[in-house]
Amino acid sequence: MTAQVDPSLLAALWRARRQSGPPLAHTFRTTYADRWVRFHGLPDAKRCPESADEHAVVLDR
Numbered sequence: 001m002t003a004q005v006d007p008s009l010l011a012a013l014w015r016a017r018r019q020s021g022p023p024l025a026h027t028f029r030t031t032y033a034d035r036w037v038r039f040h041g042l043p044d045a046k047r048c049p050e051s052a053d054e055h056a057v058v059l060d061r
Contacts, residue, residue, distance in 0.1 A: 014023050021031035029036045041058045049055040
């Protein structure tokens, strides 16, 4: 059974708790700089796997 989520309720909760900005992922780094963090899933800060071995590393982590 899957619960239905009301988008307007989520938007109201966001506005009530995070008044600094909208829930847009690309703005978090500047809007919430004191709490923003990025975790890398691959060595050397790579973003996307380029081989089957790297893909396995991402799935393992």
